[in-house]
Amino acid sequence: MVKNNISFYTIKKICTISFLLCSLFLLLSLNQSEATEPRPLDEKIVYFFELNEDIMPAAERRVTRALAEAEEKNADIVLMRVNTYGGMVNVADSIRTMMLNARPTTVAWIKNNAASAGALISIACDSIYMSRGSNIGAATVVNQTGEQMPDKYQSYMRSMMRSTAMAKNRDPLIAEAMVDETVEIEGIIDAGKILTFTGEEALAAGFIEGKAESIEEVLSNMGIENYTLHRYETSFTESIINFLLNPLVNSILLLVIIGGLYFELQTPGVGFPIIASVVAATLYFGPLYIEGMAANWEILLFIVGILLIALEIFVIPGFGVAGVSGIIVTVTALTLALIQNDGLDFSFPGMENVAFAFFRVSITLLVSIGIIIFMGGNIANLRFFQKMILADVQDxxxxxxxxxxxxxxxxxxxxxxxxxxxxxxxxxxxxxxxxxxxxxxxxxxxxxxxxxxxxxxxxxxxxxx
The missing domain is CATH 2.40.50.140 (Nucleic acid-binding proteins)
Known part of the structure; x- marks a missing residue:
């Protein structure tokens, strides 16, 4: 019995030691493989991306993805080329926060414009460089028609500009002057004007680190000569979303939605027209929802409108309240999805943009009606539909x-x-x-x-x- 016990424990120890030795060997092998091509001590990893669009949810997604990829590549520097006239304050605040908390050194290279929200985001970076002919400032909060928003918006923006400038050791009064026209800075800006700097003026005021015309010049000014550059690449999903947001594509989707509903109601039963309409509605609202333009309640409003129209046609006799209400609700939902409203507050998009969105939807609706009248009786004779239906007589x-x-x-x-x-x-x-x-x-x-x-x-x- 004793011999068997000793043998058992001996085997157990041998197995344990073997496992530990194998694990140690594996770790050493991994470390060796990683050390085979060490990175030179003076080489920097630079991650470059562009922010050349309005500061909307799409821009926030771009920055989020860019910073995540920079972390994956263990980047030392994140270089962001900025060219924007601004956008949504809440989105700009989110991007500002990401840049303030980023681990790598963040650099804003302004190419042409860093206005409004673009100025806030640039100030949140560790360094700012500007190319020839560029501008930074004019950060007063306005709606989409250019009208100045109430003071509560300006107060919040002034506070963000000051705190962001202070976090990066920049003059907070200069940052505030980009929002508040009452701020006066001797030798820089008089009261009654909003501050906007050229590259030369910003450099003279010590508000930026330098001027540069290329990525290489930016990095050279930072004292970086030995580096590996990684660039942001637009994903397939981003390309599809941008394509679907094209006004022409958007209008075609509206045509398919309306036409599909009509032809399905003309020939009841779930078939090709209703499937085409549902797919078009998904492609219409989906990108707008992702962009932060179409809210949940607006999509629900569209569904309610369609249900009211169906109720009028199949259940309630006559063309009355349900049908008219359904048309009004549907058109309203399609219109609201195209603008950046906050519930029933249209101060940001402005009534001009609301009217333009309504005009787009109305024109598309009229074109749809014209196509239906012109093609309604002959659609089955079109070559496209002939391929999709059974034309042979089954005697x-x-x-x-x-x-x-x-x-x-x-x-x-x-x-x-x-x-x-x-x-x-x-x-x-x-x-x-x-x-x-x-x-x-x-x-x-x-x-x-x-x-x-x-x-x-x-x-x-x-x-x-």
Whole structure:
């Protein structure tokens, strides 16, 4: 028994020692592999990206991703080329906070403009360089039409500019003068004017580190000659979002939404038109939601509008409150999704932008109606749709049979319309109700009808005169 116990413990110790030795060998191997190509002590890793757009949620996503990639690459310096006229204050505040808390040294290289929110973001960087002809300042908070916002917005912006400048050892009074026209700085700005610096003026005031015309010159001015440069690359998702936000593409999606709904209502049953409409609505609202323009309640408003229109067509007789309300609600939702409103507060986008968005949606709606009127009767004859539908005649003499004999037996029968036809509705024959499509005429509820044919699974009816 003793021998067996000793043998067992001996084996256990050998296994334990072997495991530890293997683990140590693996660690040493990993360290050796990492040390095979050591980075020179004086070499810096520089990560470069551009901020050349309005300061909107897309810009915040870009900066977030850029800083994350810089961390992954263990970058020493993050170089951001700035060219923006500004944007949303809350987004600028988020980007400012990210730059203030970033581990690498952050550098703003202003190429042309760093106005308003762009000035705030630039001041949040450790160093600022400006190219020839560039400007920084004019940070008064305005709406999208250029009108100055109330003082509560200005007060918040003044505070952010001061605290950000102080955090980076810049003159807080100069930063405040970019927002507040009452600030006077001898030799720099008189009271009654908003401060905007040229590169030469900013350098003379000691507000920036220098001037530069290229990445190489920026880094050379910082005393960096030996470096590895990594550049930000636009992702496939960003490219798709930018494409879908194009006004032309946006308008085409609106056409598909409206046209799909119409043709689906003309031929009831979930098919290609409604699928196209749903996909178009997703592609319309999705990018706008990601951009922070379409809010949850605006998308819900659109869905409610569509449901009201469907309720009017299939349930409630006549064209009344539900139908009109549905159209108004749907158009309102499509319009609000295009502007940067805060609930029912339109002070930031301004009424001019609201009116322009409404004009865009209205024009698209009118174009859709025109296309429907022009193509409605001939859409099935288009080559595109001919490829998607069954055009061959399936003669019963060749062995083809209908899957629903009861509907075919209704051809020639008469009954009553139990809803208005626009152009589809409900009929009653005997004690049964069926969906049907009018044969190119308006049929009101209560009028007598006759089934004239069966197209696919749809009964085609006409009014009995």
């Amino acid at each position: 019963k003499n060749e062995g083809y049979t209908s899957a629903d004999f009861s509907l075919r037996d209704l051809v020639g029968s008469q009954g009553l319309a139990v809803s208005d036809f626009r152009p589809s509705g409900k009929i009653e024959i005997g004690d049964e109700q069926y969906f049907a499509v009018s044969d190119a005429e308006w049929i009101k509820k209560g009028e007598r009808i006759q089934v004239v044919s069966l197209k696919g699974s749809n009964l085609v009816v006409k009014k009995v005169k």
